[in-house]
Amino acid sequence: MSLFMAVGLVKRFGGLLATDHVDLAVEQGEIHALIGPNGAGKSTLVNLISGLLPADAGRIVLDGVDLTGLAPHQRVRHGLARCFQITSVFRNDPVRDNLLLAVQAQAGSSFHCLRRREAETALMDAALALADKTGLAEVLDRPAGVLPHGMQKRLDLALALAARPRLLLLDEPMAGMGPEDSLQMIELIGRLRSETAILLIEHDMDAVFRLADRISVLVYGRVLTSGDAAHVKGHAEVQSVYLGTEAHA
């Protein structure tokens, strides 16, 4: 059985069928890329899987546990973490506090209200480890909102990693990045392969082909095809709806 399965996911917005009976599986240790033209319903799918949007039908199973009826924060507890296409960090707080907040969510109760958090060295150690892993150790004291875009994206990823996910949903981690930042991000995601399976939504085809073990193509809310890079590149319909237009451009 696959590590993660989405079965028959459906989402309607009024008359629009944004997600049309999507089946998706991610294996242990796999980076599974989800590509498709704008408006194909990729972000909607991520929101359905993470639970920020309620699905109209379908099931979501991670590691044999049915997450379908669970609230988004409960899904995180079961190992499903996500990043955001539009960077979502705590802009006014230093990077250190961002990381502490992310680590704190996983380390026991957040209802403790008398002990000073600064006194909790275990939290700080975990936050620093995260900063090292994502290359943010140099900017711990700077407010997240003033960091360059690439670093903010890495911080967004670091926040998701704090949950020690079994499946990580990355919604366009390279969006808006220059080539250098993209390269750094590709390396970072590649290193994560050993700790978590990844469902990667990305427009940067170069990144997708370098990272993905398997690629699914989403068009008009439906999975058109699924397979390795060679299969997708050679797929006639994919070429016409997606790669073809890019090749002409």
Add this chain to the structure above:
Amino acid sequence: MSHPVSDPPRLSVSAAGGRPRQPLAVRFPGFARRLPWLVLASLALFPLLAPALGLEYYVGFVRRLLIVAIAASSLNFILGYGGMAALGHAGFIGVGAYAVVALVEAGFSSAWLAWGAALAVAGVFAALIGAVSLRTRGVYFIMITLAFAQMLYYLAVSLRTYGGDDGYGLYTPLRLGAWLDGAHPDVFYWVVLAIAALVFAGFSRVAHSRYGHALRGIRDNETRMVALGYPVYRLKLAGFVAAGAVAGLAGGLLASHNAFVSPSMMHWTQSALLLVMVMLGGLGRRWGAPLGVALWLTLEEVLKMHTDYWHWPLGMLLLLVVFHAPQGLAALFERRGGQEGVR
């Protein structure tokens, strides 16, 4: 060519000009650390010194100020730290006050029991109201908390046993027990001061805890907090209940202070006034609530002596603060400049 010459002086001027704008806490860290204790000590000594200064009348005034500051601190906790714009906080003050009335009517006379009941009953009401209200956001949350508070207001109006519209007089003061009663005419003042100090210290402490950090995270970016795995709804509800309970305690103290309770204390304008005082002092700032309350009530008291049109200058003051210290008065004194982190 003149640029390189004229630029450096201008830079240094702006740097020197910038320094006086640094918060007091940065310039005098030692003083800032001792300030809370100095304030507490002067407040504790005030009833003893007041007769010599001819300010006896103002002991009662400061007592009321402290009670209102307790309520304002609780509002600052959920609004300033939690981002919950509740416009029905006076409702909980009223619930606390009527809890005291109910106990007195039933024949109880212990102050501690009455105030404890005010705290507990208001907490229960806050749990029920919060459980519904916190499912909404933004303007809807403002409106629904307002609606609940108005329901409480009309409930109080309809309570014939407790005087309805006319209110209810508490003719015999509640007993503090043991040696406290009659030890000194101002015992109640010191009790209020002690409770206010505890509440203030408590909220300050919580602000630095895991819970306080989580609450501010929810204020700043709720969606991300959900995605980090936080049980956002339950965290908000816990804060709402704590704030409601403390407001109820303030209501209980206010009932004792006035020796009178009426529905008007839970009218929505009272909620709005509390909101204005907190914003004047500084939303989400440690000293915001007491500063705002002290300034507002003192000015009200002073202006009333000189003119019947005392709302006018108070309105001007509010405009002044909005334009020149939009973060509130506390922002001028406290360490951190922006709306970030722990204040």
